[in-house]
Amino acid sequence: MAESLETLREEVLDRIARCATEPEIEDLRVEYLGRKGRLTLLLRGLKDLPPEERPQAGERLNQLRRLAEEKLAARLAQVKAREKERILREETVDITLPGSRWERGRMHPLTLVMDEIIDVFLGMGFEVARGPDIEDDYHNFEALNMPKDHPARDMQDTFFVSQDRLLRTHTSPVQIRVMESRRPPLQIIAPGAVYRHDDDATHSPMFHQVEGFMVDGHISFADLKGVLTHFIRRIFRPETKLRFRPSFFPFTEPSAEIDMQCVLCGGEGGKREGSACRVCKGSGWLEILGAGMIDPQVFKFVGYDPERVSGFAFGMGVERIAMLKFGIEDIRLFFQNDLRFLRQFV
């Protein structure tokens, strides 16, 4: 008896280990543990043994039954897990297929750059003001200290819509309009379209500017330098080198033009390569902003006392900044609205 049980145990364990599918395990369970299973029958046959052998044989038979049950359950779990794994493997998708979605539209590159500029100034506490595109001569020229017949008007070829009205040649008239209606302290930026009678690869009859100004009791040229340096380093790289050059605008005194280190050659001017850099024409510098302390005459036009307030103003071309940022060489691309161009701006 003991010997045959040992053989049976080995046989059972061996067969369980060789089961590969759920039905096979179930069949095996029925074969040994079912109502007519071999172990069941052996257990039932205990009663035919002599009474002194029964407890020991019963104990061993029960042990074998529990072992078989455990092993069957364990094998079943194993087989199920393997089966699940197999099914999941069969379901695998090709992750190299293209994802599906609708193509997004894009925002215009000028909007992207304009937003960036506006946000830097909002962060510095400036607010946004707007003005009309069709201006009168007074706000566009006179009040900015450019009387009729002033040679400075030659610098801004103008589109006229009537004797006295024109398409604003810069966003500076917004400066006048704001100062006419409000008192300092003021720190304002005025973004918008401006117009010049010009059309070639570097000039468009319409382009965009952001005008900005700050007026209070004690604003100095040093403040102008501070604010504009901060701005350019935010828009371009933090380590960008700048230079402030004296210049002339009728509505500022002193006036400055601000150059930044060339974005292409890094200020080298292309001397190392032996030919002049095509972005900065070899100078290493790019003109990026015009600025200055607001001329006392302008304050008089808007009824401020130049002895009590001072301030600076600046203006920049949005297209120019976008062209430098993105390496665009023809300004007309901005207004041709070719999707092959616009799509490139994510």
Added chain:
Amino acid sequence: MKFTFNWLKEFVGLRASPQKIAEALTMAGLEVESLVPLDPGYATRHPGERDWLMEVNVTPNRGDCLGILGIAREVTVLTGGRLKPPRVDPHTGDASARRAVDVRIASPRLCPRYSARVVHGIRVARSPSWMQSRLEACGVRPVNNVVDVTNWVMLETGQPLHAFDLERLSSKRIVVQRAGAIKKFVTLDGIERELEPEDLLICDGEVPIALAGIMGGRDSEVRPETGSLLLESANFDPLTIRRTAKRLALHSEASHRFERGVDPEGTLYALDRAVWLLKEIASGSPLGGVADRYARRRKSAALWLRHQRVKALLGIELASGEVEKITRALGLKIRRRSKTGLQVIPPSYRPDLAREADVIEELARVHGYDKMPATLPLVRAAGGMADGHLRRERAMRSFLAGEGLTEMIHLPFTSREMNRRFPGLWRGPRPAVEVLNPLTQENAEMRLSLIPGLVESLRAQVSQKSKGFYGFDLGKVFSLGFTGAPEERQCLAGAIFGYRERRGLRVKEQSPAAFLDIKGLVEGILELVGVAPQVIWTGESLPPILHPGKGASLEIAGSRVGCLGELHPDLCEELRLPSFFIFEVDFEKLLQYAPREFKVRSLRRFPSVERDLAVVLDDGFPAQRLVNWIKEQFNHSLIEEVQVFDEYKGAPVPQGKKSLAYTISYRAEDRTLTDTEVNALHGELVSRIGQVFGAQLRE
């Protein structure tokens, strides 16, 4: 202003390299636009001499730097070198010239000074090659020795000169006067010019011989046989010269300088320099005297330069020693010193220094902008926030881009033709704003609507064989108001055509842009601004640009705020474009109606129950009518929402009819509705619809 580096060195002691000088000038506001070595051809005429051509961008306030002398003065200020003006033939005080010609200034305001010398014995010939090649390098065409000398001296001193053939001045009485009754004048280029009474002329007695400060006359010009000269060195009113030059489109080197202001104190030096050169190269023998009328002396006013003001404006304290050094180097005279500042008198060649601020700029300029500190000012204003307008613009652009439309920016110019076709959203027919000096006739008017720009972009896209176009423009439109004053409004417009592009595997049934797509976009816009509930949609009185059956007009409080739909087929045919859909809304007006705030509704506690309903109605029946009727007439408190979800035409629905399907949501505030309850109510609704609309129910 172009000149050569060696020429500049004749005026000022210089050891620095041309590159160093160019850098110094640029950083002092006289931007050197180019510095190039002169070509080998130039060098062969000046053996052993290396030279550079410098081009300085002289700003309109610095007329004094339109001559090498002025640039040289700047260089001395910046480098501390000494000015060494070139040689002259000094005039004498005798009356020889005054006897030869009589000079009279009839309009002293327009001509403050007129100086002249007389040179006999002239032999007109070609100039020596050193003079010709230098002039040529500087962009001046050599003519003959006399004319070349006048140009040469103008480049040197900034003072324009003119040489008349003395023998051809019949009366020898120079009168500077307005043209008045003189109507015509032939300039030396042979062109007859129409004069205005305000133009200033130089006359010989009654006969005009020059358009003052602009160009001489043909009849008194120097010719090969000329033997005696009257050399003019005068000063004219900038505005008068500018008006005449502009009107006649006659921009000369002389007028350019007079417009920007020439120093009246400099006329005699220029004359004497020219006479010296004429003696050298044209065998001239001058009269010693000068005929000089100085009708109006401009006195430079003294002005105070306050230390405190310098500090306030520049943000630095300049040592008073440096302030004095700079002012003196610039040629200003210091008249008085006080505790608070200096009283200074600017030199006659710097009329741009009329106010304290002008002199402070000079201090900053010479001190060097780069040496000034950079500080961040204390912020006192309460700005720093994006206003509602900016926020909504940004939201709108993001929304439309997310919906697949690409933002476009168009030039606001269009043709009369396009404005006639697309009159925009203006109330009633509005005239367009005309550009008086357009670049081309296709750009002669300001757009009334944003559609023309989008149409052109669509056309370009279609011609590239593109299957779709989805674009929008948020920009201004313009018109003339009833008073004749221009008006501008910010509008938002879009155009969609064909298939919206999709990434990934090909979708089997994608449909091209249709009316409901454009309507969906506009609904989204209205929802985003928050005005959707206030907008009335109507298919009546559509703008003629739209397909009469596939368009809608939007109104708020009785005024039109937008329109959308398919472009009228006739218009598409005229434009040679396939059919497409557009919308245009008055963005500014929408913002006026935008609610400033909103409150959330509490969340519903009990679930809703949905029931569908399909009815067969006449083809012309507007789907929304049934929604309105259910909400307004049937009006049951348990009906929460009614939505159309399908429209169907075709078998088995009879011809002339269509099937419309709606979802009704039922909900109670205080309990979960039972099926029985909902079925009863829905049944009642269905039978009422049957009665009221004669609608057939459909399963």
